[in-house]
Amino acid sequence: MIRIGQGFDVHQLTEGRACIIGGVAIPHEKGLLGHSDADVLLHAITDAVLGALALGDIGKHFPDTDKAYKDADSLKLLKQVWVLAKERGYRLGNVDATIIAQQPKMGPHIPQMREIIADALEAEIDCVNVKATTTEWLGFVGREEGIAAQAVVCLQKNML
Ligand SMILES: Nc1ccn([C@@H]2O[C@H](COP(=O)(O)O)[C@@H](O)[C@H]2O)c(=O)n1
Numbered sequence: 001m002i003r004i005g006q007g008f009d010v011h012q013l014t015e016g017r018a019c020i021i022g023g024v025a026i027p028h029e030k031g032l033l034g035h036s037d038a039d040v041l042l043h044a045i046t047d048a049v050l051g052a053l054a055l056g057d058i059g060k061h062f063p064d065t066d067k068a069y070k071d072a073d074s075l076k077l078l079k080q081v082w083v084l085a086k087e088r089g090y091r092l093g094n095v096d097a098t099i100i101a102q103q104p105k106m107g108p109h110i111p112q113m114r115e116i117i118a119d120a121l122e123a124e125i126d127c128v129n130v131k132a133t134t135t136e137w138l139g140f141v142g143r144e145e146g147i148a149a150q151a152v153v154c155l156q157k158n159m160l
């Protein structure tokens with residue numbers, strides 16, 4: 001059996017915050033604003049896993065009104081959601097994700113992001129693809145006001 005999910009997230013870029021994307025702290029003059037660590041890529045992947053499981057979204061499981069998730073490590077949130085997939089008998093088929101950012105350059109950090117995501121989803125690294133694109137200076141991404149990410153996840157399980 002195969003289930004597909006998709007996720008999309010946006011966080012504002014602001015001074016005085018860390019720029020954590022895909023579990024990697026990226027050196028940059030601005031960082032991402034959020035209730036949690038605002039890891040826009042891991043949030044999109046978390047939503048894609050939840051979507052494949054028909055279990056709602058990240059805000060339903062980890063409300064931004066709950067102090068427990070203030071400055072939360074988004075990798076821990078993804079790992080908690082992955083437990084829900086495993087409990088239902090799923091393993092990762094593959095994940096494909098795109099970071100939409102004018103700056104900073106993601107390319108040098110993508111190998112480490114893939115390792116972190118593959119570890120969280122207990123999969124081989126060749127099941128995890130991360131891409132990046134600018135918006136050619138257009139829109140809020142192009143003005144460097146925010147960063148977006150989208151992800152598609154395929155989950156698989158063997159049926160008797
Ligand atoms: N934040 C980003 C954006 C893009 N890249 C890499 O640059 C390539 C060209 O981007 P365009 O938006 O001009 O198509 C893209 O394919 C990525 O490899 C990046 O590393 N970081």
Ligand SMILES: C[C@@]1(CO)OP(=O)(O)OP(=O)(O)OC[C@H]1O
Pocket residue numbers: 009010033034035036037038039043058059060062063064065069070071072
């Ligand atoms: C992760 C949560 C919880 O800390 O907060 P944010 O960092 O604001 O992120 P968002 O993408 O709005 O998702 C849901 C939230 O409930």
